[in-house]
Amino acid sequence: MSAPNKSYDPVEVSALQPEELDRARDEALAAIASAADLDALKRARLAHAGDRSPLALANREIGALPPQARAEAGKRIGAARGAVGQALKARQAELEEERDQRVLVEEAVDVTLPWERGARGARHPLTTIRERMADVFVSMGFEVSEGPEVEAEWFNFDALNFKPDHPARTMQDTFFVGSEDTGLVLRTHTSPLQIRSLLTKPLPVYVVAPGRTYRTDELDATHSPVFHQLEGLVVDEGITMADLRGGIDAFVNGMFGEGLTTRMRPSYFPFTEPSAEVDMRCFVCRGASAEPGGEPCRTCSSEGWIELGGCGMVNPRVLVACGIDPDRYSGWAFGLGIDRTLMFRHGAEDMHDMMEGDVRFTLPFGMEI
Ligand code: FA5
Numbered sequence: 001m002s003a004p005n006k007s008y009d010p011v012e013v014s015a016l017q018p019e020e021l022d023r024a025r026d027e028a029l030a031a032i033a034s035a036a037d038l039d040a041l042k043r044a045r046l047a048h049a050g051d052r053s054p055l056a057l058a059n060r061e062i063g064a065l066p067p068q069a070r071a072e073a074g075k076r077i078g079a080a081r082g083a084v085g086q087a088l089k090a091r092q093a094e095l096e097e098e099r100d101q102r103v104l105v106e107e108a109v110d111v112t113l114p115w116e117r118g119a120r121g122a123r124h125p126l127t128t129i130r131e132r133m134a135d136v137f138v139s140m141g142f143e144v145s146e147g148p149e150v151e152a153e154w155f156n157f158d159a160l161n162f163k164p165d166h167p168a169r170t171m172q173d174t175f176f177v178g179s180e181d182t183g184l185v186l187r188t189h190t191s192p193l194q195i196r197s198l199l200t201k202p203l204p205v206y207v208v209a210p211g212r213t214y215r216t217d218e219l220d221a222t223h224s225p226v227f228h229q230l231e232g233l234v235v236d237e238g239i240t241m242a243d244l245r246g247g248i249d250a251f252v253n254g255m256f257g258e259g260l261t262t263r264m265r266p267s268y269f270p271f272t273e274p275s276a277e278v279d280m281r282c283f284v285c286r287g288a289s290a291e292p293g294g295e296p297c298r299t300c301s302s303e304g305w306i307e308l309g310g311c312g313m314v315n316p317r318v319l320v321a322c323g324i325d326p327d328r329y330s331g332w333a334f335g336l337g338i339d340r341t342l343m344f345r346h347g348a349e350d351m352h353d354m355m356e357g358d359v360r361f362t363l364p365f366g367m368e369i
Helices: 018-034 038-049 054-064 067-106 125-139 192-200 241-256 316-321 338-346 351-356 359-365
Strands: 150-152 184-186 205-214 226-237 262-269 272-281 305-314 329-337
Touching: 018 038, 018 054, 018 067, 038 054, 038 067, 054 067, 125 205, 125 226, 125 241, 125 338, 125 359, 192 205, 192 226, 192 316, 226 241, 226 338, 241 262, 241 272, 241 305, 241 329, 262 305, 272 329, 305 316, 316 329, 329 338, 338 351, 351 359
Parallel strands: none
Antiparallel strands: 150 184, 205 226, 226 329, 262 272, 272 305, 305 329
């Protein structure tokens, strides 16, 4: 700002000359009127009403005028700036109104349009049944345990008392990772979790281990090279076959309904002694289809029983391999196929359906989370 100068005539200060002021005001009004949108108006505001606009600069010159000239100059500038301010306000309101109208039209939502046109995903029934099965064990106080799918042969076979010449240890049955010399396999069952649990957890051990398993089986209606098993393991003091029976019965009742009995048939597994195959009463016909004159049952093929899996008392050799005193501790183990369980529980007839990911198979299972 210039210093006050008593000899100044306001009209001689060029910025304050009436025609200059009128021109600045008219230019401002024209720019405001022609601003087509709020952005353009912002630019016009900056150029014609901002700190560096001609009218603002002229306003600053008032201070340099002699006192007697200031009032008159101030009045003229005030009038010009007032007119510009009014015009800005009015145009702002107009443009905002226009914008609001446009938004209402452009961003309108048609609430009558159908929604949820994209299909919603759901978890695979194998996943949900696996969790449900493990939950039954969890409700009995078991802990869920997981292990690697690429497993050391020692965990998959040796520690489980498979002899070196056991047929399961050949490429005909087992996927080796690399050559047979690597000592690494894709686990053929969830039983290595018995060893991993016994080596890492303090006794007593109550674990359930669901997981993916691999065998060199051809894919057919009841086999897949990739399938799922669930393992149950108990090692504690004073565990007997009665506990094995009770544990499996409790699982069957929790999973398939109350009042279903089980039966055991002698079998062999290197890691359990004695070993058994366990069957459960058919949860559909409850054995009636096997009675003379009974209605045929698709679920159990009219056998009255459904094969569930393998089980037995933990072989003392396994306990020793894990550094556990077999004179003090004993245990039971149980393993079943999850895919086969899904098949008989839901009447799925072909293993392919479980592998192919066709939603026509999975949709009827709904949105189980
Ligand atoms: C075992 O794998 C034992 N580890 C089970 C066990 C655990 C016994 C603990 C004793 C104590 P097995 O080979 O029978 O057992 O397999 C168990 C289940 O896996 C079978 O009953 C079947 O339901 C399922 N299964 C086996 N091979 C396949 C396959 N290729 N496709 C789908 N399911 C399979």
